[in-house]
Amino acid sequence: MRSKILCALALSLVVVPVSGATAKSVSKEFQEAWTEREQRYAARYREAEDQLPAALAALNDPNADPATTKDRLDRALRTTFDLGYNSARTQVVTETKAFVEKKPSAERAQLWLQEQADQLRERARSADEKAAVVKNQTPENDSASLQARLKNLGMAVFEAATVKGMADELTLIDQNLAIYYPAKNAEDQRRRQARAAVLGAIGQAMQASANQGWMATCTRAGPTTTCMGN
Numbered sequence: 607m608r609s610k611i612l613c614a615l616a617l618s619l620v621v622v623p624v625s626g627a628t629a630k631s632v633s634k635e636f637q638e639a640w641t642e643r644e645q646r647y648a649a650r651y652r653e654a655e656d657q658l659p660a661a662l663a664a665l666n667d668p669n670a671d672p673a674t675t676k677d678r679l680d681r682a683l684r685t686t687f688d689l690g691y692n693s694a695r696t697q698v699v700t701e702t703k704a705f706v707e708k709k710p711s712a713e714r715a716q717l718w719l720q721e722q723a724d725q726l727r728e729r730a731r732s733a734d735e736k737a738a739v740v741k742n743q744t745p746e747n748d749s750a751s752l753q754a755r756l757k758n759l760g761m762a763v764f765e766a767a768t769v770k771g772m773a774d775e776l777t778l779i780d781q782n783l784a785i786y787y788p789a790k791n792a793e794d795q796r797r798r799q800a801r802a803a804v805l806g807a808i809g810q811a812m813q814a815s816a817n818q819g820w821m822a823t824c825t826r827a828g829p830t831t832t833c834m835g836n
Contacts, residue, residue: 636782641703658685662682665756682760683816686760690766692771719779727808737765762815774805780805
């Protein structure tokens with residue numbers, strides 16, 4: 607009996623110190639991963655931010671070839687989309703890090719995710735309404751009206767991109783937290799699947815909404831450009 611006790615003590619002295627010295631906390635590992643992701647999104651945002659002035663200048667260039675108008679509009683709107691999309695993903699990661707830093711319970715984390723999804727659903731509905739207003743605007747031939755319509759189109763694309771970015775990142779965050787807080791039962795798993803379906807639908811709808819602005823027919827008459835959404 608005494609030899610068995612001594613053997614167990616010897617094993618504990620070998621195993622425990624090594625484990626304690628090398629293992630990181632799960633929380634720290636997740637925070638590091640989220641920070642890296644946050645930095646990637648922020649870098650993409652800055653890249654789009656740097657590209658936007660040139661894209662807008664090209665779109666409004668009175669000396670540009672009219673045949674390139676559609677391409678120049680696409681470039682400006684895609685850059686606008688990238689701005690909203692990456693800004694939103696950065697924001698969601700930042701908010702997630704702050705939330706998890708408070709060490710919430712698994713139940714509180716579930717509630718938080720549900721709240722985020724519900725708020726995003728409302729924002730998606732608002733973004734859809736804004737896009738519909740722009741799409742249904744009757745274009746005028748004067749330069750001021752056309753510029754106002756292009757501005758509204760850009761804002762609608764930016765908002766759709768923002769909502770899509772939030773939906774995509776919340777989907778990924780939900781998957782991350784499913785590892786951090788493993789499902790306790792079938793109901794937990796069902797709620798996560800339902801949230802994934804809602805967020806996926808929002809992301810698809812917002813991508814389609816943003817693409818409405820890209821599918822446009824543009825014509826040029828003198829210094830005036832007219833773009834009609836399909």
